[in-house]
Amino acid sequence: MDLKIILIIIFASFLYFFKINVIPNGVYSDEATVGYNAYSILQTGKDEYGQKFPLAFRFFGAYTPPLFVYISIPFIKLLGLKVGSLRIISGLSTILGIYLIYFYSEKLNLFNSKASRYLASFTFAITPWVVFNARLGYEVTLGYIIFSLGLFLIWDKLIKNKISISGLIILSLSTYIGHTQRYLFPVFLLFFSLIFYSKLKTKNNLKLLPKNLFLLFITQIPNIILLTTPAFWVKNNVYVNTNIYQLFNDFSSQLLTYFSPKYIFGISPDINLQHTSPYLPLFYSWLIIPFFVGLYQLYLTRKTLNGKYLWLIFLISPVPGSLSGHFISVQRVLSMIIPIVLIITLGFDLLITKIRRLYIIFVLSFLTIMSLLFLWRSYFIFLPKERSVWWNYGFKELSQEIKNNPTKKYIIDNTRDASIYMNLLFHLQYSPSLLQKNFLNYEKIYYTNPHFNPNYNFANIEIRPIYWEKDIYIDQILVGDSLAISDSQAKSHFLKKVIDIKDPTGKSLIVGYETNPLAKYNSKNSKL
Amino acid sequence: MKYKYYTILFLLYLPFLLIQYFTTKPTKLLEHTEIETVEQIYRMHQYPPYAYRLANIIEARSEFRIFFKLEKNFISSFDISNFFNSYRIFLLPIFLIGYFEIIKKYPKETLFFSFLPIVLLTIIGHQNLYGPISLYPIMLLSIIIGLLKLANKWI
Numbered sequence: 001m002d003l004k005i006i007l008i009i010i011f012a013s014f015l016y017f018f019k020i021n022v023i024p025n026g027v028y029s030d031e032a033t034v035g036y037n038a039y040s041i042l043q044t045g046k047d048e049y050g051q052k053f054p055l056a057f058r059f060f061g062a063y064t065p066p067l068f069v070y071i072s073i074p075f076i077k078l079l080g081l082k083v084g085s086l087r088i089i090s091g092l093s094t095i096l097g098i099y100l101i102y103f104y105s106e107k108l109n110l111f112n113s114k115a116s117r118y119l120a121s122f123t124f125a126i127t128p129w130v131v132f133n134a135r136l137g138y139e140v141t142l143g144y145i146i147f148s149l150g151l152f153l154i155w156d157k158l159i160k161n162k163i164s165i166s167g168l169i170i171l172s173l174s175t176y177i178g179h180t181q182r183y184l185f186p187v188f189l190l191f192f193s194l195i196f197y198s199k200l201k202t203k204n205n206l207k208l209l210p211k212n213l214f215l216l217f218i219t220q221i222p223n224i225i226l227l228t229t230p231a232f233w234v235k236n237n238v239y240v241n242t243n244i245y246q247l248f249n250d251f252s253s254q255l256l257t258y259f260s261p262k263y264i265f266g267i268s269p270d271i272n273l274q275h276t277s278p279y280l281p282l283f284y285s286w287l288i289i290p291f292f293v294g295l296y297q298l299y300l301t302r303k304t305l306n307g308k309y310l311w312l313i314f315l316i317s318p319v320p321g322s323l324s325g326h327f328i329s330v331q332r333v334l335s336m337i338i339p340i341v342l343i344i345t346l347g348f349d350l351l352i353t354k355i356r357r358l359y360i361i362f363v364l365s366f367l368t369i370m371s372l373l374f375l376w377r378s379y380f381i382f383l384p385k386e387r388s389v390w391w392n393y394g395f396k397e398l399s400q401e402i403k404n405n406p407t408k409k410y411i412i413d414n415t416r417d418a419s420i421y422m423n424l425l426f427h428l429q430y431s432p433s434l435l436q437k438n439f440l441n442y443e444k445i446y447y448t449n450p451h452f453n454p455n456y457n458f459a460n461i462e463i464r465p466i467y468w469e470k471d472i473y474i475d476q477i478l479v480g481d482s483l484a485i486s487d488s489q490a491k492s493h494f495l496k497k498v499i500d501i502k503d504p505t506g507k508s509l510i511v512g513y514e515t516n517p518l519a520k521y522n523s524k525n526s527k528l
Numbered sequence: 529m530k531y532k533y534y535t536i537l538f539l540l541y542l543p544f545l546l547i548q549y550f551t552t553k554p555t556k557l558l559e560h561t562e563i564e565t566v567e568q569i570y571r572m573h574q575y576p577p578y579a580y581r582l583a584n585i586i587e588a589r590s591e592f593r594i595f596f597k598l599e600k601n602f603i604s605s606f607d608i609s610n611f612f613n614s615y616r617i618f619l620l621p622i623f624l625i626g627y628f629e630i631i632k633k634y635p636k637e638t639l640f641f642s643f644l645p646i647v648l649l650t651i652i653g654h655q656n657l658y659g660p661i662s663l664y665p666i667m668l669l670s671i672i673i674g675l676l677k678l679a680n681k682w683i
Contacts, residue, residue, distance in 0.1 A: 256609040266603030
């Protein structure tokens with residue numbers, strides 16, 4: 001392997017693995033549910049609901065494709081049930097992505113200059129959108145990297161007028177990693193077939209077609225089984241009670257937002273602050289210039305095979321994300337990353353030929369240093385503090401408190417967050433076999449998408465809304481956020497604050513009050 | 529293209545630039561609003577002790593303050609979801625085709641007349657009731673050229 005790529009990978013490894021257990025600060029509920037279910041499979045062969053080796057994991061009702069959970073199992077076995085054990089997988093997949101871009105830009109002869117191949121890999125490695133998702137403990141990163149691997153394999157064989165069965169199989173397998181790939185695969189197949197039909201209509205390809213279709217069918221058997229169940233169609237619930245005009249409006253506005261340079265190189269349009277890093281765009285703002293240059297290059301080469309293929313993967317990548325609901329989510333369109341990086345590098349490739357090398361090196365070095373400075377500032381300084389609440393910070397500390405007081409009863413309010421139970425299960429490493437006892441005979445209805453009940457009762461914990469009429473008369477600790485239990489409520493019900501978990505900026509996140517039933521009864525009786 | 533044609537084009541473009549300038553509430557590059565000051569102080573307190581000097585440079589120095597505002601204004605000029613929303617989405621590929629065709633034929637002139645309004649918007653900002661008027665001529669021309677190109681191809 002080239003030394004320059006090794007150096008890029010070493011540098012990227014630092015970005016992706018440095019303090020991976022503590023930055024982001026907290027364990028997001030999607031990470032906790034993946035980790036706990038992988039832990040459950042490891043211990044019992046069943047998920048949290050007692051389903052043996054599910055074809056799709058129910059989680060909070062999402063029926064997420066299962067591959068990432070199964071891949072997590074050996075990491076959890078080796079490293080323990082920690083968030084770092086899951087985030088490492090995303091980091092390793094992103095490292096693979098760096099190598100893929102280098103390997104295929106060389107093999108497919110995408111750029112005129114050799115330096116552009118390294119630029120492509122380096123741009124990918126340090127892009128904020130990539131770095132952020134390389135440190136996530138759930139399936140989205142692995143999904144887009146494996147999908148991109150499939151795309152590259154197909155691209156490679158397409159040049160020789162052949163169909164890459166390994167590429168198709170990998171694309172097919174990627175549908176078992178994330179929901180996005182499940183929708184992106186058929187969209188890609190459709191447009192790929194239409195655009196390259198004349199190229200692929202060779203005798204050899206037609207001869208191999210039945211075998212290829214059969215192999216694809218085999219890889220899709222689990223999905224075909226699920227197709228007949230409500231579990232497969234959960235993501236389509238957004239289309240219930242929607243008319244075609246509304247659908248078109250939502251689709252077109254979302255598509256435009258995902259393609260808009262303002263949102264790619266400027267302020268992220270995603271309102272879910274767990275998906276982004278503060279004060280940092282998805283791509284560094286100055287990359288907008290090589291992006292437009294690259295787009296122009298792509299327009300000029302639109303009739304070449306490479307040009308057509310790159311247009312195809314660029315244009316279809318946000319389609320599933322644009323069809324998935326009313327809100328913009330940058331995690332649904334991660335497949336846009338690699339086409340955008342390639343387009344940016346096409347721009348660099350042209351600029352390298354037009355501008356003197358010394359100026360390029362000087363300007364790029366300066367801009368890279370400034371970009372890395374802003375990345376460090378945003379991701380390693382601001383994110384752990386400003387976004388900790390979005391990453392469910394505080395539940396590790398709460399779990400420790402609960403572990404230290406096994407004889408006390410805790411009521412934990414879940415009015416504003418239905419996923420609280422999972423954070424506690426994860427941090428407490430609660431026995432999956434005991435939890436599964438709550439779901440006897442659940443296998444019969446598992447894939448029918450039964451109503452999700454976020455209220456749980458395990459160990460010395462009850463997770464449900466606080467019932468003020470009765471909870472204050474029982475000796476227990478009421479836990480919630482600052483909206484669940486106000487100071488005035490605490491005063492009027494004789495509650496004593498025993499838990500106050502603050503975020504890194506000093507703001508109270510989770511508070512817990514011990515009840516005083518005797519005082520409350522006496523107060524009630526004296527009023528009577 | 530000859531110098532006089534350049535001058536004529538510039539004079540034709542000038543009214544749009546002037547309207548843009550006079551109808552836009554300019555961004556105060558050197559001053560912070562109250563909210564911006566509070567945010568600045570909040571950010572500065574988040575830096576670890578070893579990076580206090582850097583915090584002073586990035587958060588407090590006027591050069592960075594100006595840079596961040598210019599950066600925001602510059603990027604906001606490329607809000608295609610604003611120009612091509614709803615049914616106008618079909619004009620986006622036509623616009624791109626037309627724009628790239630013009631660049632292919634007249635690269636320097638096109639880039640000059642594209643960057644003029646963008647530079648202006650970068651400096652003065654986007655607080656304008658009528659939107660980025662100074663960009664409309666180049667956009668309209670690109671759409672016309674794009675339509676002609678497609679018509680040429682298919683008719």
